[in-house]
Amino acid sequence: MSQPRYDVLAIGNAIVDVMAPAEDAEIERLGMVRGGMMLVDTDQANALYDAMGPAREISGGSAANTLAGLAALGAKCAFIGQVADDQLGAVFAHDIRASGIAFATPARPGSDGDGPPTARCLIFVSSDGQRTMNTYLGASQFLPAAALDEALIADAAVLYLEGYLWDPEEPRAAMRAAIAAAKGAGRKVAFTLSDGFVIERHGDDFRALIDAGDIDILFANEHELAVLTGKADFHDGMAALAGKLPVLVVTRSEKGAVAVAGGEQAAVAAEPVGHVIDTTGAGDLFAAGFLFGHVRGKALNECLHLGAICAAEVISHYGARPEADLRELVQGMAG
Amino acid sequence: MSQPRYDVLAIGNAIVDVMAPAEDAEIERLGMVRGGMMLVDTDQANALYDAMGPAREISGGSAANTLAGLAALGAKCAFIGQVADDQLGAVFAHDIRASGIAFATPARPGSDGDGPPTARCLIFVSSDGQRTMNTYLGASQFLPAAALDEALIADAAVLYLEGYLWDPEEPRAAMRAAIAAAKGAGRKVAFTLSDGFVIERHGDDFRALIDAGDIDILFANEHELAVLTGKADFHDGMAALAGKLPVLVVTRSEKGAVAVAGGEQAAVAAEPVGHVIDTTGAGDLFAAGFLFGHVRGKALNECLHLGAICAAEVISHYGARPEADLRELVQGMAG
Numbered sequence: 001m002s003q004p005r006y007d008v009l010a011i012g013n014a015i016v017d018v019m020a021p022a023e024d025a026e027i028e029r030l031g032m033v034r035g036g037m038m039l040v041d042t043d044q045a046n047a048l049y050d051a052m053g054p055a056r057e058i059s060g061g062s063a064a065n066t067l068a069g070l071a072a073l074g075a076k077c078a079f080i081g082q083v084a085d086d087q088l089g090a091v092f093a094h095d096i097r098a099s100g101i102a103f104a105t106p107a108r109p110g111s112d113g114d115g116p117p118t119a120r121c122l123i124f125v126s127s128d129g130q131r132t133m134n135t136y137l138g139a140s141q142f143l144p145a146a147a148l149d150e151a152l153i154a155d156a157a158v159l160y161l162e163g164y165l166w167d168p169e170e171p172r173a174a175m176r177a178a179i180a181a182a183k184g185a186g187r188k189v190a191f192t193l194s195d196g197f198v199i200e201r202h203g204d205d206f207r208a209l210i211d212a213g214d215i216d217i218l219f220a221n222e223h224e225l226a227v228l229t230g231k232a233d234f235h236d237g238m239a240a241l242a243g244k245l246p247v248l249v250v251t252r253s254e255k256g257a258v259a260v261a262g263g264e265q266a267a268v269a270a271e272p273v274g275h276v277i278d279t280t281g282a283g284d285l286f287a288a289g290f291l292f293g294h295v296r297g298k299a300l301n302e303c304l305h306l307g308a309i310c311a312a313e314v315i316s317h318y319g320a321r322p323e324a325d326l327r328e329l330v331q332g333m334a335g
Numbered sequence: 336m337s338q339p340r341y342d343v344l345a346i347g348n349a350i351v352d353v354m355a356p357a358e359d360a361e362i363e364r365l366g367m368v369r370g371g372m373m374l375v376d377t378d379q380a381n382a383l384y385d386a387m388g389p390a391r392e393i394s395g396g397s398a399a400n401t402l403a404g405l406a407a408l409g410a411k412c413a414f415i416g417q418v419a420d421d422q423l424g425a426v427f428a429h430d431i432r433a434s435g436i437a438f439a440t441p442a443r444p445g446s447d448g449d450g451p452p453t454a455r456c457l458i459f460v461s462s463d464g465q466r467t468m469n470t471y472l473g474a475s476q477f478l479p480a481a482a483l484d485e486a487l488i489a490d491a492a493v494l495y496l497e498g499y500l501w502d503p504e505e506p507r508a509a510m511r512a513a514i515a516a517a518k519g520a521g522r523k524v525a526f527t528l529s530d531g532f533v534i535e536r537h538g539d540d541f542r543a544l545i546d547a548g549d550i551d552i553l554f555a556n557e558h559e560l561a562v563l564t565g566k567a568d569f570h571d572g573m574a575a576l577a578g579k580l581p582v583l584v585v586t587r588s589e590k591g592a593v594a595v596a597g598g599e600q601a602a603v604a605a606e607p608v609g610h611v612i613d614t615t616g617a618g619d620l621f622a623a624g625f626l627f628g629h630v631r632g633k634a635l636n637e638c639l640h641l642g643a644i645c646a647a648e649v650i651s652h653y654g655a656r657p658e659a660d661l662r663e664l665v666q667g668m669a670g
Contacts, residue, residue, distance in 0.1 A: 055426075099389050
């Protein structure tokens, strides 16, 4: 098996985030669950956008955010995801390429009005930094299996997949094919569970993938762990899952994170943050730091520490992609 | 003359800013003048965008930014400007309306590929907060005189115009017609000179407007004052212009600002700012604060102070529109 050209190849939603501050009362009035992620159709997206304050647009998408963090740390990355050939699609493509990430999935017709536009996530950010997300998937849900490049999959040490993309049928089929290709090439598969509701919809699929040994590294937060395992107690949840996965990483917000790998367990405290501005992307950037450590062969506690540093950076400002120089922030650890 | 419905009606470029941090060496390498504003065509815009790092999109446009500040302070505002019927046009329209500003100029065909798209300004932000702007005017330069609503002009206490929009022919004609309409209705005309190069191109027009008594309130920065008057010395420049204008306001960056009105002169120091992040919109928000004081009948020094507070807020974060609650910041002054 030759040395792979990329550290991480990710398949994920190609989304531009539309972000604005919001009062919690407004979030409730609009029928959203504070801190949640809801899929919305065109009419819902338009109504929520109308209700939103002046916003800013910043490229997002869970796995794409993770890659942006990995690339900022110095990893070689590639992304597969579906945009439309419209202005937001051009914004997404620019931002990911400008981050140094290879991205070659052709844009889908959309600007002529016949196809769905590039995906948007309308994010209402509360004054304590909590984010409430409303995702209009648009073109992103039509990522075809044909967009996969098996040679590319074989050429990346880790294939990284987001659970969010398990909802729509075409990308789900594409991800199943990608897992088979990665496994066939002897590469690792990393998976993030993304969201409790996603697990409620697709938990059987996820548990089957885990039981079949198709997932080498699983990322979850505490709530997702509980939903996937059916165990309300954190330790019970960890115990139920740890033996089935080479690496299990569970983030616990301000309580830090825990990882179990090959019988070894490690934990890290959350990094101190002066002022939490916007928690969008916290899990994505934790995964970035952890995966970076993993592909560089770091010890488990160091991987967790790298994750905590990256997560702390991204919640200190608006937007789910890093702004500070992550290599500088992890100085001495990123070698 | 009845009580006008709006405090300020502005005519300006309808632009979405595309902003990214940049090294000064890179700004030089790309042939830009640090701190300047350059008009770019499609090819130049594409080449500069390709050279730009991961960016964020935030609605901008000089006069539109000023209105956003005015509206945040509690003024009633309306905007006239030209977007295309594309995604960035929808972003601009959303943001200005979500700021509480009336905006009814119909979008121009653009998304079908036949017309120019919504204007963008590619802004490279240096580590000291200096901004270097590259404006692709697109649809904005085709604002037709037909977009003017004379009843609306007559219904605003102040008509506010930006010099930037003097470059393209159609909006220039529209602004001349707007000045005539405002004057005919007994309203005030405020004008911002915008940029030294704009004055080099159109100084004769601007001086003629001033000499004809068409401008009641003129906003300039120190450099623009020198270019317009041909006087290198600040005090000589003020002396040359002050007698020709009911109100003259000159901003001087970290040296604060000076205003002369009816023989009275006042000055204000710059507000202290913890960390200057991005100076985009500093002049626009100074004008917002000053105009707010003016339409509320405040004393000249209070108008300047309001301007300084608003400018300080906008340079403390990315983007040329206010993020903090301006009414709270000027508490006790905004009554």
